[in-house]
Amino acid sequence: MRILIAIDKFKGSIPASVAAKSIASALAQALPGAVCDLCPIADGGEGTAEAVVTALNGEWCEAATFDAQSRPVTARYGLATSAGQSEAVMEMSAASGLAMVSDLPLNPATASTWGTGLMLQDALERGVKRIVIGIGGSATNDAGIGMAAALGFRFLDAAGAVLDPIIANIDRLARIEQPVDFTPPEILVACDVNNPLLGSHGCTRIYGPQKGVTDFEFFENRVRLLADVAKRDLGADHRDVPGAGAAGGLGFGLMTFCGARLTSGFDLIADLVHLHERIAVADLIITGEGRMDAQTLHGKGPMGVADMAHELGKPVAAFAGAIEAEDQLRTRIDLLCAIKPKDMPLAEAMQRGPELLVAAVTTQAQALRDLMTTA
Known part of the structure; x- marks a missing residue:
């Protein structure tokens, strides 16, 4: 069970490397035996x-x-x-x-x-x-x-x-x-x-x-x-x-x-970190960023990851602080999860970003396992 964590930053809340480590720590508890490959991504901007x-x-x-x-x-x-x-x-x-x-x-x-x-x-x-x-x-x-x-x-x-x-x-x-x-x-x-x-x-x-x-x-x-x-x-x-x-x-x-x-x-960073090769040997790809919406569909990092994964026949899960354009995103991402509770103020959610990300991954552990077994 090999999981590639190719995630972007949650701007203003979680650096990409911290997000990847947070997800890996949650998976270590929720899916013991999973081997996590941490691959923070970016698209040329900060991070x-x-x-x-x-x-x-x-x-x-x-x-x-x-x-x-x-x-x-x-x-x-x-x-x-x-x-x-x-x-x-x-x-x-x-x-x-x-x-x-x-x-x-x-x-x-x-x-x-x-x-x-x-x-x-x-x-x-x-x-x-x-x-x-x-x-x-x-x-x-x-x-x-x-x-x-x-x-x-x-x-x-x-x-x-x-x-x-x-x-x-x-x-x-x-x-x-x-x-x-x-x-x-x-x-x-x-x-x-x-x-x-x-x-x-x-x-x-x-x-x-x-x-x-x-x-x-x-x-x-x-x-x-x-x-x-x-x-x-x-x-x-x-x-x-x-x-x-x-x-x-x-x-x-x-x-x-x-x-x-x-x-x-994105293409440059993907080449530098050998993203295609790392996706090819993974059983599940986890991606995401602070906000996934209509802009994500137009060449942003997580969508680049998702498209590359689907070309290789790999299931994709995405975690984000907030999610919009969900129907469009679901055509290219198998599992979507917003980590911010609906009733939590944004400022508090951004401050507690790593904690909320770990909780969301833990909650979705069975769904992640199902993605790997049905792919």
Whole structure:
């Protein structure tokens, strides 16, 4: 009886690794003899590094860097070995995330990805052969100029003076100067949005308001000028690539300045943790996240797990804090269970997340056993 626990985080309540361990502890009591394979998952946003480091038995390291408003912070990222090569696994939000500057008034004109660049530089100095970076949760709308400056790119005005790399200054950009002998390793960007850099569906208009953007033209004009100068000076024009607008244009910046490749967050993580192979040898798959609803049906991690499991003829159970669109979800998931009691306030349920998850798994133990015996 082998059970794969491939579960995402319960946002604001239970990290994916804690959720997996909680389920395993419940199963150890309720289904003695079951062998649990813990495989936390993510889709490129917060929790990506933790999921990969846990699944690959990697280790954590720390980098001295700055948040999006230039305050010193320490960012954590993972080091692991996959397919025989060393790689770093990080999230831009560890340095340039919106949550990190929530105590300050929003100021997107000065918000910078400089700290993310320093985190990348730290990984380069450790000699990694590949960097995987999730770019969800950003506080920035600078198209990656801060990140690029931290890696040695210089943004110059018409007189040849170096501009402070914040988007407010890019209206004076005349030239981009590349660092000498800059050869980054392979960089894979976990990204599950398809927004271009500019326009009505671009980073400024779609994601800017949550970061404090009110004057769309102020940002749009500067980002457009940056793209034009980068095309001329660097020979790269990624403004229309799906995902270029992710994380305030950091998707564009990583492609333009680092030669990065954008890829589906879930597909990338699934490949890194060998999810297909682990599903193939399991008798039951348990997945879930904090909230399962109509959005889950459109490529989110738990649905990716469920679809892969059903392709291999494996039964799937899902646990979530709350469940909506239940009829649609049941067409692709064999057992659904909401862990929050209906009469419990949400704040209390989030505080008691691991406890409620253990209780729900224990209650559903016989149903889980039945899934394995009837599959």
